[in-house]
Amino acid sequence: MNTELPPGLALQKVDERIMTLNVGPQHPGSGHMRIIVQIDGDFIVACDPDPGYVHRGEEKMAEYRNYITNIPHLERPVIHDSCNILYPYVLGVEELLGIEVPERAKYIRVIAAELNRCVYTMYWLAIYGIFLGHSTMFMWPAGDRELLIDLLEKMTGARVTHAHFVPGGVRNDLPPNFEDVCLRQVNYFEKRIKEYAAIFYDNPILIARTANTGVLSREDAIRLGTTGSVLRASGVDYDIRKKEPYDVYEELDFQTNVLKEGDSYARSKIPWLDMLESCRIIRHALQKMPKSGSVRVKLKPNPKGGDASVYKRVESGRGSLGCYIVSDKKPEPYRVKLSVPSFRNLIALPYLLKGEKLGNMPSVYWSLNYWPVEADR
């Protein structure tokens, strides 16, 4: 009987100098996954990320539910970014069913998606701070995040698991007086995150620690298929909101942030710059949004798609997030495939960590803008 043990459990004959460390899954610096690290002294010889600890079979579950009841569980992989992870699915279903979305709903979706991107990025930034031993940078984003969570709660009724986007629009209209509250909170939020530069991004120790570590060159970033902030930190101007605009992004005024260094510092700075950009988008969308109108198209119960397939993608907080839906004239989709940015970015980890010091592992790992649960789906 040939029983193959998974890597890391198998006894490997290695050099006596080399020590194998199982970083995770129960480790403060790993997230919900395991990284098998081989170190020689303080240098990492090899690194083998081992995701799959929180696999939940979201794609299989989607085959047993119809197009509407798929919504609440498909946002579970990244509940902090739940609007953005539903976005490609909803866009795809709309194309399958041939629904035209009202203009006001499109603006509401963009505002919700941008707010949610900020909420996610703040959570990510908090963990990045604590990975670098900066406890203030853990507490400040975790507290300021509540501003936007309150806004989203007003908007959707739930703090994190919104399930707000539905095929044909959004679930319900904005509450009265939402525009003023939103503008005020977003302005304050922008002022707060600009203060992070003083304590975190301009901190000399942080720059000395993360600059020139885990450098991903422009060619490697493209070759390894990374997306989102990782790709933009390596000097590639690639943003789905600009390249393949969906909903009303082409009518809004914003720019993509690109840095050339490709190191951990640049990768950690891009999401922060994106948050400032998101504040601009929200303000602009609030201006241009139609003040009244329908926000949802009534659907037939148990809508059926044709014999077709559709692939839609959006720019989530981590990068390009795609959703491939195959329909076979039944109320349930034949297949729903999520193409997630976290897994694409994780692919770069072994290349970046090889030859780095063990002290750089948390900063390089988390600068990849990676969410373990999303990679496992």
Place this chain on the structure above:
Amino acid sequence: MSVIAPNFKFSEFVKSILDNAFWILLIFVLIGLPAVQVILFYIEMPVINGELLTPFLALTWLADPSRTLPILKAFMTTDLFKIVAFPGFGFAALIAAGTIFVERKMLAKLQLRVGPFYCGKFEGILQLMGDGLKLISKEIIIPAKADKPIFWAAPVIFVATAAAFVALIPVAPGWVVADIDVGLLAVFAIIGFFPIITILSAWSSNSKFPFIGGIRALHQMVSFEIPMILSLLGVVILTGTLNLSEIVESQTNFPWIIFLPIGAIIFFITILAELERIPFDLPEAESEIVAGWLTEFSGMIYGLVQLATYLKLYAFAALFVVLFLGGWTGPMIWPPFPEEIINEGIVMGPITAKIPGLPIFSQEMLNGVLWFVIKTVGVIFFILLPRGVFPRIRIDMLLSLGWYKLIGLAFVYIFIALGLLYAGVLGPGGIL
């Protein structure tokens, strides 16, 4: 399951109490009393008014209340009091407990949160007691393949070493547990113990993350001991003594930090590293190596390590005060003791009570302790502050800081001190 005493019988309850009382009495008679007698036999008791202070004499305050204060005063000069209570362990533990509370509240204010709040009536002031109770009640888990004697011994030795460090600190004129002529040398000897304890505890737990943490602690402490010793050399050159009390007395006119600021800065950075505080908390870097060399500690073993860590924090801050900020010296701000109470007694209605033995503490001592505590608390505040502001640095940055920058700076500083000495400005026979 959770019914309290399901088969409660009153007779068994009484029997259990009597059993316990019997065993306590037996142990007390067979072990406790002989032990107390042996201790009393060896402790040298002071003489007051021509009488030797024996335990029996100490009880005479019950018959004659006017003897209370002289007996108390005499007890305060004993070594036992000095070691257990005032300049020694009790005082240091009190400051350490205050440090933990202030650290948590201050950090919470900095990070826009509340911090300990519910335990105790005022702002969670009893949180430390709650934490201590929790740690005591927890099970102590030891790794199966650990070297058990060393694993048990290391935290105890750590506390003992930190307490020995505390014993060398002079708090007020004459108030020091061990007033020895080679005080600073003894400090260096004690500091040299800490990396050994760390690596012993890390290695004995037979686990990977503590081992890496222990090796990091060893690197860090050894590489920062050299600039630390060099940074104290300038003070020794200028005072010509190793006795810590004499070093304090040499600063009655001005503290050394005025002439030796570089040494003070080097010493401050090195104590941050020796104490494993952020930004130098590499041995406990949680996102890399769980909790470093503390990973396998649980229950009260962990509590002991924390106690020793904060005793060490107090001792290093106090050493900074003694060497660079002038220890207990400072303007007299403590009000003098009212003489009329000594001469005329206290008038309480129709009775005038004469209390012999007042004042218990002299004005100089109280003033010295006040200044010492103010300065120490200030230094501790600056030791705690980087935790809210800086991230952790990397081991190679740490080593290059220790071996290149700080040692180089320390040599510059020693030449400045020597220059001041030979120019005749400072030191024995200097102008100032």
